[in-house]
Amino acid sequence: MGTNYKTGQSLDLKNSTVLIAGAASLVGSHTADQLLAAGTREVILLDNFSFGSMQAIEHLRDHERVKIVRADLLRLPEIIQATKGVDGVVHLAAYMSLGFSQTPWQAIDVNLRGVQNMLEACAINNVKKVIFASSNATYGYGTGIKGELHESMAFHSEGAPPAAILYGASKIMGEQLCRTYLQQRGLDYLVLRYSTVYGERQHYRAANALYIMQTYDQIKSGQAPVMPGDGSETKHFVYVTDVARANVAALQSPTTDTAMNISGPDAVTTGELVQLILDYCGSNLKPEIKPDPPGTVRLTSGGAFYIPHNKAKDAIGWEPQVPIKEGIKRLLDWRKQNDTP
């Protein structure tokens, strides 16, 4: 592990209570699975169930080391109550770009005031460490997003739709609120900037991962998959179990006060992605090229990029394990078994 990072508190999971905020979700449920597998003393699953679904954590409902708490990040007293005796927090709850387009008031509430409420509650209750789920959206969108997206990269917004910029800027602010609480209240934190997360229990709100499922649905119904652009655009996904491992590693690491990318082993072009899905389906269909209408927020919202994750290896000893081909297989196997259109 790198020695160039600031060190603070780390968690001995067997003697720790960990709270996941926004737990009834893709990343939340997998993080809970892995925390339990690692022997964590108690895992508190907090959600207001407005977007989160009980279905995502159904399998954990009767687990003896799991406690499910229905609470709202906008009600500080509930969060103070929920974080009593908690050692570590994984803060996932957030609105994404589509939320900033459709319900910007709620999105600002949750992504800013919700983060402040959680940090305040953690400071009050002497929580040892907060893992803040951020995003490669902190590098922005639009024409300026290309090449390697290093952690020191600036935030680009030229040519991007307002909702995407609002989302990215809200994550930048969330990260800085963490830094403020460390500087002013001594609360240790790590920021994990997830790239596009995909995997079993995928929901239908994440614009980018959604493309995989839409393409699958098209192929299964016999339609040619629609490919925006010529297929040469590059995106960088990360499989949900890799993200969950990163959350666990971050809680256990003494490293504090820094942000790191969490991305899959390799980037993939849109053309390769569509072909992987066609291969999975055993289909001979040819992709139909169709540019998005201007302002669309989805897979095409970025450009051609690769997201390095070597900082995470250095800082918390984490590396991704699931290649895109394997991840697509796992996601679509799950999709088949849970075929609710």
Next chain:
Amino acid sequence: MGTNYKTGQSLDLKNSTVLIAGAASLVGSHTADQLLAAGTREVILLDNFSFGSMQAIEHLRDHERVKIVRADLLRLPEIIQATKGVDGVVHLAAYMSLGFSQTPWQAIDVNLRGVQNMLEACAINNVKKVIFASSNATYGYGTGIKGELHESMAFHSEGAPPAAILYGASKIMGEQLCRTYLQQRGLDYLVLRYSTVYGERQHYRAANALYIMQTYDQIKSGQAPVMPGDGSETKHFVYVTDVARANVAALQSPTTDTAMNISGPDAVTTGELVQLILDYCGSNLKPEIKPDPPGTVRLTSGGAFYIPHNKAKDAIGWEPQVPIKEGIKRLLDWRKQNDTP
């Protein structure tokens, strides 16, 4: 005037009511002065007077075309009431970096929810045009800030203190909330990104302009002025009457849906600035070089830069008129006449 910009509604000031939000301020009071001089039918000065002072608008109190409204941007009903019959809004109210450091909850309230409330009220009351006061903070702070800060520049935060990043990101979000209201509700807007504003009625909250007054105070008390760094850093100020003219020009322009820099005729190095203040005082003192402690938010928070303003000339026909030497003289003449330490 440029023809490459989207056009929307423009104001005929003689037949218009203009509301200034955050009016009891440096920029607000000067904007009111110039709106009245241009024959505006009615000028509404809205402030909650938490930071704004009645002193700044004392001279306008009995003006027959002025109405002073005490209201709070966080109470939507008050803002809906205040914007009834209003044609144009100049939205100035905001917390700056120091506010994000000292009172981050209030800062997020005002800079985000406050902007949303104002835009919502304007949409409800069919206000024709909103001028949103933004900042060159949307280009960020820290080591990445150098060269020419064009309107398409990305947001840099590497090496910057959290409060400065929070402020800049909040302004980015404010701009995008304006775009959202244009796209979803048809509300025309222009974003003016002020560089560091200084001038008569200067308050003591603006970290950068404050340096001019602090330096003056040091010299007047016989101390050598403190210069952070070797004096070669460049900053770009803009005189408050130039900013007020920009607000008036923006209201009268049909241009909509774009952001532009509002900066003074020329940039200035810290060394030149200190010398201008020494010259004004007729002092032979030599500046004392003293780097800031890490994390300080003030004049040194940026690097060496120049802020071009040619887009504003093209888009709304505005150019700055007051050179730094003249501006410093006007500011310090006022400071002398209002000597309250």
